[in-house]
Each structure stands twice: as C-alpha cells, then as structure tokens.
Amino acid sequence: MPTAPRGVGNLRGEEGFPAAARTALADPQLRRNLGHATRTIRAKRASVVAEVPDWQELRAAGAAIKDDVLARLPELLVQLEEQVTARGGTVHWARDAAEANAIVTRLVQATGADEVVKVKSMATQEIGLNEALEAAGIAAWETDLAELIVQLGHDKPSHILVPAIHRNRAEIREIFLREMGKVGRPAPEGLTDEPRALAEAARLHLRRKFLSARVAVSGANFAVADSGTLAVVESEGNGRMCLTLPQTLITVMGIEKLVPTWQDLEVFLQLLPRSSTGERMNPYTSLWTGVTPGDGPQEFHLVLLDNGRTATLADPEGRAALRCIRCSACLNVCPVYERTGGHAYGSVYPGPIGAVLSPQLTGVEDNATLPYASTLCGACFDACPVAIDIPTMLVHLRNRVTEAKEAHGPLPGAEATAMRAAAFAMSDRRRWTLALRSAKLGRLLGRDGRIAAVPPPLTRWTRTRDLPVPPPESFRDWWVREHGGRS
Amino acid sequence: MRIGLEATCLVDGMFPQVGRATVRLLERLGHEVVFPLEQSCCGQMHINTGYGRFALPLVRRYADAFADVDAVVVPSGSCAGSVRHQHAALARAAGDEGLARAAKEVAARTYELSELLVDVLGLADVGAYYPHRVTYHPTCHSLRVLRVGEKPLRLLRNVEALDLVELPEAESCCGFGGTFALKNPDVSAAMLADKMRHVLSTRADVCTAGDSSCLMHIGGGLGRLSTGVRTVHLAEILASTKDDAESGATHATGTAQGVAS
Ligand code: SF4
Numbered sequence: 001m002p003t004a005p006r007g008v009g010n011l012r013g014e015e016g017f018p019a020a021a022r023t024a025l026a027d028p029q030l031r032r033n034l035g036h037a038t039r040t041i042r043a044k045r046a047s048v049v050a051e052v053p054d055w056q057e058l059r060a061a062g063a064a065i066k067d068d069v070l071a072r073l074p075e076l077l078v079q080l081e082e083q084v085t086a087r088g089g090t091v092h093w094a095r096d097a098a099e100a101n102a103i104v105t106r107l108v109q110a111t112g113a114d115e116v117v118k119v120k121s122m123a124t125q126e127i128g129l130n131e132a133l134e135a136a137g138i139a140a141w142e143t144d145l146a147e148l149i150v151q152l153g154h155d156k157p158s159h160i161l162v163p164a165i166h167r168n169r170a171e172i173r174e175i176f177l178r179e180m181g182k183v184g185r186p187a188p189e190g191l192t193d194e195p196r197a198l199a200e201a202a203r204l205h206l207r208r209k210f211l212s213a214r215v216a217v218s219g220a221n222f223a224v225a226d227s228g229t230l231a232v233v234e235s236e237g238n239g240r241m242c243l244t245l246p247q248t249l250i251t252v253m254g255i256e257k258l259v260p261t262w263q264d265l266e267v268f269l270q271l272l273p274r275s276s277t278g279e280r281m282n283p284y285t286s287l288w289t290g291v292t293p294g295d296g297p298q299e300f301h302l303v304l305l306d307n308g309r310t311a312t313l314a315d316p317e318g319r320a321a322l323r324c325i326r327c328s329a330c331l332n333v334c335p336v337y338e339r340t341g342g343h344a345y346g347s348v349y350p351g352p353i354g355a356v357l358s359p360q361l362t363g364v365e366d367n368a369t370l371p372y373a374s375t376l377c378g379a380c381f382d383a384c385p386v387a388i389d390i391p392t393m394l395v396h397l398r399n400r401v402t403e404a405k406e407a408h409g410p411l412p413g414a415e416a417t418a419m420r421a422a423a424f425a426m427s428d429r430r431r432w433t434l435a436l437r438s439a440k441l442g443r444l445l446g447r448d449g450r451i452a453a454v455p456p457p458l459t460r461w462t463r464t465r466d467l468p469v470p471p472p473e474s475f476r477d478w479w480v481r482e483h484g485g486r487s
Numbered sequence: 488m489r490i491g492l493e494a495t496c497l498v499d500g501m502f503p504q505v506g507r508a509t510v511r512l513l514e515r516l517g518h519e520v521v522f523p524l525e526q527s528c529c530g531q532m533h534i535n536t537g538y539g540r541f542a543l544p545l546v547r548r549y550a551d552a553f554a555d556v557d558a559v560v561v562p563s564g565s566c567a568g569s570v571r572h573q574h575a576a577l578a579r580a581a582g583d584e585g586l587a588r589a590a591k592e593v594a595a596r597t598y599e600l601s602e603l604l605v606d607v608l609g610l611a612d613v614g615a616y617y618p619h620r621v622t623y624h625p626t627c628h629s630l631r632v633l634r635v636g637e638k639p640l641r642l643l644r645n646v647e648a649l650d651l652v653e654l655p656e657a658e659s660c661c662g663f664g665g666t667f668a669l670k671n672p673d674v675s676a677a678m679l680a681d682k683m684r685h686v687l688s689t690r691a692d693v694c695t696a697g698d699s700s701c702l703m704h705i706g707g708g709l710g711r712l713s714t715g716v717r718t719v720h721l722a723e724i725l726a727s728t729k730d731d732a733e734s735g736a737t738h739a740t741g742t743a744q745g746v747a748s
Contacts, residue, residue, distance in 0.1 A: 372670050423533060475494045478507060
C-alpha cells in the first residue's frame, strides 16, 4: 500500500523527536506561551464539555459513524463523487501529495489567475500546496488569522487549530509591522499589541485579498456523501469570504472526512466546537453543494486526497486514527506537547494524534521516533471526541517500529540487547532470582543510599535524578527467608 | 481469602519494603497471602517499548503462577493495568487463543491495592496510623487505565493522624512513562520539574502514590534537590500502625523510595 511520498509535503521532520524537543525546551518564551495557551483552552473545553449530559453517548456516536465510514469508504466516496458531479462540481482523485499539488496547480493555471486566497486547511498544509503553487508562480494567501501570522513570519504551524500558538502578542505585532507591507496593505502606523488592534490590522490587510482574488482554495471539515455537501466550520468568518466571493473554489479533502448523511453532521457539529475552541457552537458554519448559478463560486472542484490514508486503513489496529476530526483537544491536554510545542513533531500533525497519524501516513520507518513521544498517560484518549484510543495505538506502532527494524536483520542497539536480556532472565525462576541478587552490585556505585551517576544508557536519567540503590535483600529472598518453602 | 501477591519486578528488586508492607497489611486484615516464586514481571516494560513478542512468556508465567488464588494483588497501577488491558490482547495477537482465555480469566481476578481493599474486601478504613503530612499523586495508569478514582484518597483519609494535603495539578503526568524517561530525558525532566514544584508547594513531608515507578522518578528528582520530601508507597502507609510507631519499628513510617532515608 503506497504511503505519503518523500520530498513533498510536511509530514516529516528533519530530525527525530528527542532532538527537536530539546531545541524547544531550551526556549523559555516558547514554553511560557504554550503553557499559558494550553492551560486556558483546557479549562474552557472542560467546562463546556461538562455541560453536556450525554457527552459520552455523543462521543460513542461520533466514533461509530466514523467507523462506519471507514468500513464503507470506497462505496461512500463513489456516492459523494456522483452527488458532487450531479450538482455541477468536478471531482479529482489524488493518490498522493504530488498528484494533488499538480491537480490544483493545473486548475488554478486554467483560470489564468496568479494568486489564490486560502481557507485554513490541514490537508493543504500536509501536501505543501503553498510551496507547490509558489513554484508555479502562483501566490497563495492564508486568510485565517493564526495561519496568516505563521505565513508572514516565514514560520511553520505548531498547532492544528491555533497554528501560531507559539507566538505571543508582542511577537505578532512585530511580524505584522515588518511583513504586511511587503505583500499587500501595510499594518497601520502606531499598531499596538492589543488583540483588537492586531485583528483589525489583519482585517484591513485581508480585505484587499478577498476582493481581488478570483480563486479560493479550501479544505473541508466534513463532506456529506448522500447530498454531495461540503462543510467548513470556523471562528472568524474569513473562510466564508473565500468560499463565497471568488469565481472558482477548489477544495482539497482527505478521503476520511466523509460522513454518510446530512443527519450525521448533527453529532459532529456538537462534538467539534466544544472539543476544539471550547465554544458551544462555532460562529461560522459554511455548507455548499455543487454550484448555484448566479450565487457564489461558479466553478467548484473537489480533490480527494489519499496520501497514505488507504495504507492506514489497511491496519486494523491503526485505522481508528482516521476517525480524527482535527479538533486538537488531544494536543491541549498532552503534557509532552505542552512542553515541546508542535515543531518538535516535525509534521503538520503534532501532539498525540500526530504521533499516531504521521507515522502511519509516511510509513513507520520515516517517523520512527514519534510513537515514543508519549508517556502513555492517557489524557489524550479521555479528551478525544471520537474516542481514539491513542495510547494503545502508540504501543501498537512501537511494535511496528521494532518489526520494521527487525526486517533489516537482527535488532541492533543497547535497547534491544537489554530487552532481550531482561526477557531471558525474567522467564526462568532461577535466572530471575540470580539477576535480582546481582542487582546488588549497584550498591557498589551508590553512596548515601543514592546513585548519582551511572554508566550509559542510564546516564541521561541520572543527569536530573538520583537512582535508588538496590536493597541488600530482594523481596523474594525475604519471602523465602520468612516463609520458608511456602509460596 | 487466599490472595496472591504479584510483587512486580521493580518492587521485588528495588523496593522490597513495598512488598513486605502489602503482605503485612493483608495478613493483619486476616487474609492468607501467597507469593508464587514462579512469577517475575508483568511484561509491561517490553510491551510498552515495542518488544511485545518478548513479553509473551511472561504473560504465560503470570497466568500459571496465579491460577489457583482467589485474587491477585499488585501494588502497582501500571502493572495491574498491563495485566488487565494488554495480556489477553498480546496472546491473541500471537494467535494463542488458549493463553488469551487464561490471561483474561486471571486478569479479571487481578487488582491494584486500593481496588482490592475497597472493592473486593469492602474496606475504607484499614486501621492504619501514620502521623505525617502527606500528598497523593494519582499516577496516570491508576487514574486513566484502572480508573481507581477516589479509592486511594478514601483509604488515606481514614488513616489516623495523617494530614492529607491536596496536590495542585495532581492529574498531570510526572514524566516517567517507563522507557520514555530514557528515550526523551529532556521532556521527562521538564515534566518532573513541574511535578516537584507542585509537591513542594504542599509543604508535605511525604508524597505517596500507588506505583513504585513514578515514585522512583519523583523521589529521584526530589532527592537530587535535597528537598527532604520523601516518597512512600501507599502500601507502606496503609501497613503502618500505632504499635509500629510506638515501638519505633523501621517499617513503621515506610522507607523513602527515591532515596533511602
Ligand atoms: S485525535 Fe481526537 S482529540 Fe486529537 S485532534 Fe483528532 S479528534 Fe481531536
């Protein structure tokens, strides 16, 4: 099964998670920004979720609908294609990022336009569409406020919902003052870092783009198979401008974004806003079905993107990752994400969902450190509105990483050796008893009842922690001494 | 009741006082405790690090060792969680349906300490005496895999002379995560730093939990900083009695876990 190709898109980092995390941890400002933002949104989400008496039933319904979609994906996709086509839209199938980029580029070129406005979309980030358009001489303008901040800052998004979560107001003001004028209407003179002033600057800057653009590119939160309807939910309304003003609308959508019927939307329109922004309802919900003569875009293209999703679907233990509705609740509750931010994950999908989704889309060998970027604390599972058991899936993917390594020959490294040795000792009573006795050797290293430095690979542990000294007598030796042969 | 003790590899080798306290407590409550010497480790470390295959013999040993007891007690939330949620699945994935059945059966009789005391033995007051200011860290696996909820707190509230103080942001992970602490040492240390800050803010002299591994991590950090705060397993607190305190027995106050006191 083909996975997402290398060399295109944003699913792979340049370095592994531990190294990238170190960079993030060394930035105290970043940690403050992240800690503050995630704490705030966690509290907001918790309170609006607590209001809903049947939240657990809603979660179960969301999970069941998505599982049904995954079980019937080919059939539902064909139904969606028929409906979209019948309503005057055109459907394109893209096997991977490279194909999707080529299709969109060709469609934009056919309109003669050299710029597009964009609705915030994870799918287009995933495939690196902006870079591909730029290479073809087409400018892509992000219109979501946080996405605009990232774009103007020549930065990468670090959160699914709030791509600029790692930035504070002062930094944003600087970016606006420095960059806006280079690509359009400059920021007003005397701009302050008040949220209202920053938003107004963005509004004025973006208005020009909205009014001049003839082509818009969006993603989709949902697509309804039985009516061919596409849905985008948002907070700011900028997406709605893109979805209604231009002549041509091109939507890039991962094939798992389907729901079978219009009625199923009801469940997700309750789950999504409460989980993501901590709002009872999102301020803007845009729904469109094909084209309507004289109203809105007169040309509509839907690009259905695989890019490793079919490969993910093929793994029964991993496919539930495709239930994800990109609410980002798992990021905000994750203690690892809170310390490292999104860039450490190297993919547009950071945090717990990124740790299970990215390695599946790319193949585990290309993102082999991500399944280990978790303590398996389980907070993500509890928060997930479609009940993806991320911890169990992480464990499954760790096993797949080991298997993938094994495919190249005997497992290398100190870790595999230690694991093998431990399993060997533990699976025989006599060996295990002896192993526990020899652990007493550790006493030679310890002073004052603690070990402050040990040989590798434990050195990294003792950099910040003392290891306890093994006791003179193991529990089992005590038991035998006290209870004799009774076992 | 005939109760089998799964000491866990960490308790057996590093924190035998936790195993001894568990035995003392259950025997004081009038139960027979057995320790099948065939046992070794629940296999969690292997499973969670991606070496599930290596753990299969350990799953079998566990099922065999505890085949004939009424209940199994594990003084570790994460090991009890592994037995309950991973053992049968691992056997099934390996195509061993017989072992999967046996694993499922023994898992249904396996309890973490507070579950055994409250749910099975119907106790909230175990007659313990522990004159210290104590804060409780609800380890992630007890909290979210086993869902022990308030049980450990109910037990602690009934300990005579114990001053229980609430831990701020108690439910956030301490950053141990088994081999996570080795694979991602910097993130782990950052999480630990916050946990220690919260523990110190309570001004408790003892931090307790139901898992020796998390206590080893937290205690190791607190020891490095010479904070004077000790980490003591829940079993040691519940096993302590007034007699112990008066006779000055060494086990009365438990032994610090992270660093020997
Ligand atoms: S995995 Fe669940 S919690 Fe995380 S983004 Fe997806 S739907 Fe939201």
